[in-house]
Structures are given as structure tokens and as C-alpha cells.
Amino acid sequence: MSVAEDAAVAPGGAAERSLSYLPPDRSFALFTDHLARRSLRGTFGDLGEQDLRVARNWQPSAIRPWVLDLGEEVEGYGTFRFPYGPFSMGVPEAGTFEIVTYGERVLESRPGFGQKSRGILGSLPGLSPEDAALRVERLAGPYSAAHASAFLFAAESAAGIPLPAQEAHVRAVAQELQRVYNHLHVVARLAEAASQNVGQAQTHALAEEVLRLGGRHFGHRWLFGALLPRGPLRRLDAPERSELTRSLSAIGSRFEALWELFQGSRTFVDRLQGTGRVTRSQAVAWGAVGPVLRATGVAWDDRLRDPAPPYRDLFLPLARQTEGDALARALVRVEEIRSSLLLLEQLLDRWPGGGTIDPLPPVSPQRGLVRCEAPSGDLVWDVSVKEGKVREAGFRSPSQANWPLFALACRQSVFTDFHFTLESFGLAFAETDG
Amino acid sequence: MPSWIGQAFRRGILTSRFPRGPASPEEVPETSRPPVLSPTLDPAPALSRATEDCPTGAIDPEGLHHGRCIRCARCTRQGFAFGGRAHPCASRPEDLYSAGGGPLPEREANRALAALGRSLQLFLVDAGSCLACNLEVLALANPYYDASRLGITFVNSPHHADVLVVVGIPTEPLLEPLRRAYEALPGPKAVLAVGACALEGGIFRGNPRTRAPLSDTLPVDLFVPGCPPTPLDILEGVLTLAGRGRGIQEAPP
Numbered sequence: 245m246s247v248a249e250d251a252a253v254a255p256g257g258a259a260e261r262s263l264s265y266l267p268p269d270r271s272f273a274l275f276t277d278h279l280a281r282r283s284l285r286g287t288f289g290d291l292g293e294q295d296l297r298v299a300r301n302w303q304p305s306a307i308r309p310w311v312l313d314l315g316e317e318v319e320g321y322g323t324f325r326f327p328y329g330p331f332s333m334g335v336p337e338a339g340t341f342e343i344v345t346y347g348e349r350v351l352e353s354r355p356g357f358g359q360k361s362r363g364i365l366g367s368l369p370g371l372s373p374e375d376a377a378l379r380v381e382r383l384a385g386p387y388s389a390a391h392a393s394a395f396l397f398a399a400e401s402a403a404g405i406p407l408p409a410q411e412a413h414v415r416a417v418a419q420e421l422q423r424v425y426n427h428l429h430v431v432a433r434l435a436e437a438a439s440q441n442v443g444q445a446q447t448h449a450l451a452e453e454v455l456r457l458g459g460r461h462f463g464h465r466w467l468f469g470a471l472l473p474r475g476p477l478r479r480l481d482a483p484e485r486s487e488l489t490r491s492l493s494a495i496g497s498r499f500e501a502l503w504e505l506f507q508g509s510r511t512f513v514d515r516l517q518g519t520g521r522v523t524r525s526q527a528v529a530w531g532a533v534g535p536v537l538r539a540t541g542v543a544w545d546d547r548l549r550d551p552a553p554p555y556r557d558l559f560l561p562l563a564r565q566t567e568g569d570a571l572a573r574a575l576v577r578v579e580e581i582r583s584s585l586l587l588l589e590q591l592l593d594r595w596p597g598g599g600t601i602d603p604l605p606p607v608s609p610q611r612g613l614v615r616c617e618a619p620s621g622d623l624v625w626d627v628s629v630k631e632g633k634v635r636e637a638g639f640r641s642p643s644q645a646n647w648p649l650f651a652l653a654c655r656q657s658v659f660t661d662f663h664f665t666l667e668s669f670g671l672a673f674a675e676t677d678g
Numbered sequence: 679m680p681s682w683i684g685q686a687f688r689r690g691i692l693t694s695r696f697p698r699g700p701a702s703p704e705e706v707p708e709t710s711r712p713p714v715l716s717p718t719l720d721p722a723p724a725l726s727r728a729t730e731d732c733p734t735g736a737i738d739p740e741g742l743h744h745g746r747c748i749r750c751a752r753c754t755r756q757g758f759a760f761g762g763r764a765h766p767c768a769s770r771p772e773d774l775y776s777a778g779g780g781p782l783p784e785r786e787a788n789r790a791l792a793a794l795g796r797s798l799q800l801f802l803v804d805a806g807s808c809l810a811c812n813l814e815v816l817a818l819a820n821p822y823y824d825a826s827r828l829g830i831t832f833v834n835s836p837h838h839a840d841v842l843v844v845v846g847i848p849t850e851p852l853l854e855p856l857r858r859a860y861e862a863l864p865g866p867k868a869v870l871a872v873g874a875c876a877l878e879g880g881i882f883r884g885n886p887r888t889r890a891p892l893s894d895t896l897p898v899d900l901f902v903p904g905c906p907p908t909p910l911d912i913l914e915g916v917l918t919l920a921g922r923g924r925g926i927q928e929a930p931p
Contacts, residue, residue, distance in 0.1 A: 385810025
């Protein structure tokens with residue numbers, strides 16, 4: 245039993261006190277602001293409008309402040325709600341869910357936000373982009389490469405600074421390495437939830453090997469500091485690149501052997517199939533991103549739609565499934581492990597000798613907006629820079645976009661489905677609260 | 679026919695030789711070592727130059743505060759290098775200060791939980807982290823570190839735990855749950871603060887939304903610095919709490 249569950253059974257105001265939230269940082273206001281000014285490019289022109297709708301639904305709910313409100317109340321005979329968290333079983337992160345239930349069945353599971361807010365966005369104005377990036381990459385450790393490179397690309401676009409071509413390659417290598425790690429981690433967590441003990445141990449071991457590659461070739465297991473203009477300890481030179489290529493191909497073949505066993509495991513496949521289903525229309529209407537969106541059959545990947553410099557010249561197969569359940573999301577991730585390994589092979593093989601890349605065009609003077617495909621989906625950083633210092637910054641993380649879909653996927657599920665749904669989404673409170 | 683057992687046998691034993699044997703170079707990446715000022719340099723001017731560059735205030739003109747260091751590598755341009763002894767955990771934050779920027783001295787092992795003998799149950803608590811520390815702590819369960827061979831296991835409730843492992847910089851809404859989690863631990867109990875954020879706030883030190891250091895909220899028995907510390911550092915920290923820490927020996931390259 246978690247600490248807050250203890251509170252839930254205590255009479256009076258104890259449960260109320262345990263749910264003290266802070267409002268999310270300014271990122272949502274900034275996000276809606278820039279959507280109003282600039283429609284997002286894409287296959288469906290109305291995605292921007294749909295994203296706005298998600299943002300509107302993140303207003304404080306009438307019931308409790310800063311609990312995600314989907315706009316309708318679930319009520320009925322014997323229904324009660326209890327807070328699950330913040331230090332809850334099996335969830336590696338602090339975060340409270342407000343669960344509405346009448347027993348076995350979960351009628352609704354609403355995440356509460358703001359408990360982990362470290363006020364990162366508020367601390368950025370006035371810092372140099374390099375100092376700010378140290379904080380940005382610590383928004384969410386497992387996604388540090390995506391956050392740091394999107395932030396730096398946006399700051400460079402705002403200030404009009406050209407980027408060395410090698411630097412763009414280093415950023416792409418770091419992002420793909422982290423994508424492989426994150427997807428392996430999700431597969432391992434799903435295997436853990438499905439009691440596949442050998443499978444989870446072996447997949448966790450593979451994920452550890454990817455972290456060690458970061459430590460070996462970037463000097464840091466989580467690639468902190470590796471993307472900063474003056475930060476990195478290492479520049480991937482030719483012998484290191486061929487060593488990295490060899491290690492990655494070994495990891496790839498070990499993963500294929502594991503995945504063959506996972507596919508043959510009825511326990512694993514049956515447990516994921518049909519769990520936490522999101523329909524295509526829900527995904528589009530609520531602005532889902534990343535593997536959650538691609539698992540419902542929508543072909544959207546920022547690396548293909550709006551490619552930043554190194555991705556333009558590379559071959560990348562699109563991962564897509566149609567079922568929208570936890571299995572489909574897992575299959576998308578597996579496909580992306582393969583495609584990321586393929587991208588890494590190409591990136592390391594076609595290392596640029598020199599030259600620079602022009603910065604992306606700013607959205608308005610001194611303001612850059614960059615979208616990038618983080619491991620769990622589309623990440624947006626919006627940075628304005630004045631006289632070499634950050635003037636204003638905002639982001640929309642994939643977790644922020646996908647929480648409403650998580651709440652929808654939990655509807656009418658049972659308690660034991662909770663971890664499968666949560667893990668297959670790959671959500672983090674850290675990059676939601678900022 | 680492929681099978682899980684066959685697969686596991688083919689991979690062989692992955693587990694670290696630590697703590698019985700030396701750690702492999704893969705287990706001690708460059709940034710897991712604390713920065714140390716080159717002994718050939720005159721400390722005073724090098725320290726004052728590095729003070730200006732250090733984003734966390736870990737370096738002052740007198741020395742280096744290892745608990746504040748986030749291993750961002752900026753001071754490597756001012757004569758520092760990641761060359762210190764891996765794992766400088768300490769039971770008092772002031773023990774992590776090295777005057778003059780040199781390596782930290784060896785210390786006595788903390789014996790807060792020596793009475794518990796060989797079995798330790800850990801409960802992980804996230805006070806507001808970026809998730810990297812959480813995952814490094816949980817990595818102790820993977821086959822490469824396999825903490826359960828040392829009697830160290832993770833439990834799902836503070837009621838069953840001996841050690842509260844706290845990661846992240848405490849945020850205001852999580853202070854009360856933190857205190858309650860600590861109270862729920864049966865005695866004898868200990869608190870292990872993992873990572874620069876839990877120690878003194880790391881890069882977020884002084885941010886008005888946070889309540890660093892953790893030691894203002896809970897009685898911390900041992901501090902493990904690093905951003906994030908490697909699983910080996912954390913494992914050594916847990917062993918040190920039980921009076922079984924012997925430091926990390928490294929295999930020659």
C-alpha cells in the first residue's frame with residue numbers, strides 16, 4: 245500500500261491534503277499562444293486546432309485543481325475515487341492518479357500534475373543557451389538528447405547561428421541511441437508486468453548495454469552535456485565510430501533473438517492484446533503523438549514529415565500499426581528499435597568532413613520553434629533569444645500531449661491493466677511538470 | 679527450438695565482479711569520477727578561473743564541493759580532469775568538500791544499519807527527479823549488477839523497507855509525502871540520498887519552487903554524489919550503509 249493510499253482511508257481532510265498540486269509551468273500558455281499564430285505543417289491541417297483543444301482541457305478542473313479533466317463526470321451507484329500515489333507500487337516516478345472505481349473495474353484514471361514541478365522553465369530567461377541547456381536536458385533524463393537538441397536547434401534558429409554539420413550528426417546519433425534505450429526499456433517494463441522474468445532481465449541487460457555505449461562514446465551514460473557546444477568530452481572520431489557501429493549491430497542481433505521469443509510467448513502477447521486501446525479517432529481528436537498515434541494507423545513521424553538537417557538524407561522506414569492497443573504500441577516501438585539502428589548505421593557511415601548547416605528559419609524575429617521526434621513522440625521547443633540570452637522559452641512534451649489518451653485508454657479497464665497501459669505509453673511526470 | 683532458458687545460458691554470466699573483485703572500465707564511465715585539479719597547476723588561479731565557469735557553484739576559490747558537482751565538464755578547460763577515485767560517498771555533506779580541488783581522503787565506512795546483517799530492503803522515493811537517478815537505482819536489479827546476490831532487494835511499501843532511497847530535489851508538494859514515507863519505515867532505518875539534486879539541489883539549487891537540501895526534511899545517513907551516480911556508486915553506497923562498503927577497486931586498463 246502506498247503512502248497516499250493510507251491517506252485515502254483516513255477520515256476527514258487527509259486525502260485532500262495529500263493532493264496538493266502546483267499549476268503547471270507556463271509551457272501550456274506558450275504552446276497555445278504559438279499555435280494560434282502558426283499552423284503546424286502536416287497531413288491533417290486541423291491538427292493544430294485539435295492540439296488547442298487538448299490544451300483547453302488542461303485547465304483546472306472544478307473538482308480538484310490540476311487533475312486532468314476530460315470534460316465529463318463518471319458517476320454511478322457505489323462509485324468512489326481515491327488517490328493512487330505519489331509513491332505508488334511499480335511506478336518508478338512520483339505522481340498521483342485519481343482513480344474512479346466501484347471495485348474491480350477502473351472507470352477513470354486521471355493523472356494529477358504539478359507535484360514534480362521544479363520550475364525549470366521559469367529559471368531559463370536570462371541564461372545563455374548553453375547554461376539553459378544544462379537545465380533543459382535535466383527535464384527528463386531518459387529523453388535528454390531530444391530535449392537538449394530541440395532546445396539548442398530552436399535557440400540557434402532564433403539567434404541565426406549556423407551549426408557545424410558534424411554537430412548535427414552528433415545530436416542525431418545521441419537521439420537515436422536514446423530512442424533505442426527507451427524502447428528497450430519499455431519492452432522490458434512490459435515484460436516485467438507480464439511476469440516474463442527471463443525476458444525482462446535479458447531486455448534490461450540490453451538496455452544497460454546501450455547506456456554503457458553512451459558512457460563509453462559520450463562520456464556520460466545519459467548523454468548529459470554531450471550535445472552542448474562546449475561540453476562534450478568526446479568527439480566521435482573514426483575508430484570510435486566503427487566501434488560503435490559494431491557494438492550496435494551486436495545489440496541489434498541480440499534483440500532480434502529476444503523478440504522472437506517474446507513473439508512466441510502466448511502469456512506476453514495475450515496480456516498486451518486489447519489492453520489500453522486507443523481508437524484512431526480518439527488519437528486524432530485529442531492530439532496524440534509518437535508511438536501512441538502511429539499504433540492507431542496514422543503515419544506521422546517528425547523525422548519524416550519535417551526533417552531536421554541530418555535526417556533529410558537518410559533512409560527511414562515508418563513504423564505503423566492499426567490496432568491501437570498496448571501490443572500495437574509495443575510493435576511500433578520494436579519496429580523503431582530496428583529503424584533507429586538502421587539510422588545509426590547510416591549516420592555513423594556518412595560522417596561529414598566539415599562544413600556548416602544553416603539554422604532553421606525563425607518563426608518571428610529572434611524566435612525559433614523546433615519540432616523533433618522524441619522517443620515517446622513529437623516534442624516542441626519554442627525559444628526566443630535576445631542579445632545572446634534566453635528571453636522566453638516554452639515546450640510541449642510528448643507526455644503532455646499523450647496524458648489525455650492515457651486517461652481514455654484506462655476507461656473500463658481493470659486494475660491489473662494499469663501498468664501495461666502506463667508503460668506502453670512511455671509517459672513521464674518529469675517532462676509534464678517541468 | 680529457441681527457449682528462454684537456452685537464450686539465458688547462451689548469454690552467460692553478465693554480472694559485475696564488484697564488490698568481490700575489481701570493477702570493469704565499462705562500469706566506471708569517465709563522468710562517474712569526480713573532477714580533480716591537476717597537481718602540476720597552481721591551485722589558486724586555476725580555482726578562481728573555474729569558479730566563474732562552474733554553473734552550480736560547486737567550485738569556489740578555496741576548493742571543490744563534490745556534492746554540488748553535476749559533471750558538466752566545463753572545468754576541464756581550467757585544468758580539472760575526471761580522474762578522482764570513483765565513489766566518494768559520505769555521511770556528512772562537508773566530507774564531500776575537497777580544499778584545493780584535490781582528491782578526497784579515504785574515510786571510515788558508515789555503519790548505520792550494521793545490525794541488519796546481510797539483508798537490506800530498499801524503498802525508492804522520488805522527491806522531484808529527472809528520472810535518470812530513478813532508473814540508475816532500479817538498474818541495480820538488472821543482470822549486470824544483480825543486487826539481490828548481495829541481499830539487497832526492492833520492496834513496494836515503506837512499511838517493509840530498511841532504507842529509504844531518495845532521488846531528486848524535493849518539491850513543495852512532495853515534502854509531506856516524503857516525511858510520511860520516512861515515518862512509515864520501521865526501525866532501524868536509514869536514508870540514502872542519491873544524486874546531486876537530493877544532496878544540495880544540483881543545477882536547480884536555489885530555485886524558488888524547490889526545497890533543497892533534502893537533509894532539511896529528512897535525517898540523511900549517507901550521500902551519494904553524481905548526476906546521476908552510476909549503479910555501481912549507488913550499490914557501494916547501500917553496502918556502506920550496512921557497514922560492508924570497501925570502496926570500488928578498478929581493473930587495470
